[in-house]
Amino acid sequence: MTTTTSPLLTATGVTMRFGGLTAVRAVDLTVAPHEIVGLIGPNGAGKTTFFNCLTGLYRPTQGTVTYRDAVLPPKPHLVSAAGIARTFQNIRLFANMTVLENVLVGRHTRTREGLLAALVRGPRYRHAEAESAQRAMELLEFTHLAGKARHLARNLPYGEQRRLEIARALAGDPGLLLLDEPTAGMNPQETRATQTLVRAIRDRGTAVLVIEHDMRFIFTLCDRIAVLVQGTKLTEGTPEAVQADERVIAAYLGTPDEPRTSDDNAAAPTEETP
Numbered sequence: 001m002t003t004t005t006s007p008l009l010t011a012t013g014v015t016m017r018f019g020g021l022t023a024v025r026a027v028d029l030t031v032a033p034h035e036i037v038g039l040i041g042p043n044g045a046g047k048t049t050f051f052n053c054l055t056g057l058y059r060p061t062q063g064t065v066t067y068r069d070a071v072l073p074p075k076p077h078l079v080s081a082a083g084i085a086r087t088f089q090n091i092r093l094f095a096n097m098t099v100l101e102n103v104l105v106g107r108h109t110r111t112r113e114g115l116l117a118a119l120v121r122g123p124r125y126r127h128a129e130a131e132s133a134q135r136a137m138e139l140l141e142f143t144h145l146a147g148k149a150r151h152l153a154r155n156l157p158y159g160e161q162r163r164l165e166i167a168r169a170l171a172g173d174p175g176l177l178l179l180d181e182p183t184a185g186m187n188p189q190e191t192r193a194t195q196t197l198v199r200a201i202r203d204r205g206t207a208v209l210v211i212e213h214d215m216r217f218i219f220t221l222c223d224r225i226a227v228l229v230q231g232t233k234l235t236e237g238t239p240e241a242v243q244a245d246e247r248v249i250a251a252y253l254g255t256p257d258e259p260r261t262s263d264d265n266a267a268a269p270t271e272e273t274p
């Protein structure tokens, strides 16, 4: 579903250098409301580094990222407060907290009650707390985890832990969700369920940008796909166009290529440590 409305997210000329290594080079990308955009590329292409530039974990060496027309500051908490949520390649749940508590943690960007209010536990705080709990339960229903709300996160099967991560990311009511390899380690059934879930997330009004190595997943799910190779955007287009592009096939098959760019006089890294 490609739309003509103005983009939610616009990355312009995003470059990220680590010393002499240019991990991401002048990448432009947009995500429109109601879009599912895929980001693919061989191992080490710069996909996660690019995500880290979008979500404030890294301050890009060059380039800007805007969300709803405002330039995003390179601070993760400000990016999530602005309305962008993400999941990570490796599971990052609070293993010894319940499923419900994990989602409630994700609500903190939406609740404005401070520490004092929490200590006093006045009516406004209790109202906010009840509202958060209700919203968290709705999200657990949506992700088919409501029956496990009181279970410890560490006791969930792998596929459900990944779904819980998505539920937690959605708890801040983001306008854009970034998923980093959401189906890694999943069996085919779990992968199909994730595909259905991502579509449902989009249908509820949250745009999605997804990194994934599972090509069947990406090509059947995304409205548009961008291909990164050695830090540079090789091409971008519909799944059909990208699938038919011989340069993409060559990049994956590993035709002899130029070595990764190494700028002797590159600037020192300016990223924040994640």
Ligand SMILES: Nc1ncnc2c1ncn2[C@@H]1O[C@H](COP(=O)(O)OP(=O)(O)OP(=O)(O)O)[C@@H](O)[C@H]1O
Pocket: 018, 021, 023, 041, 042, 043, 044, 045, 046, 047, 048, 049, 050
């Ligand atoms: N913090 C860092 N410091 C130095 N180099 C880094 C850092 N993070 C990533 N790199 C390098 O940048 C390049 C891109 O890595 P990145 O993890 O972004 O690729 P990727 O496309 O996400 O790979 P994969 O598909 O394997 O997850 C790699 O050469 C990697 O070694």
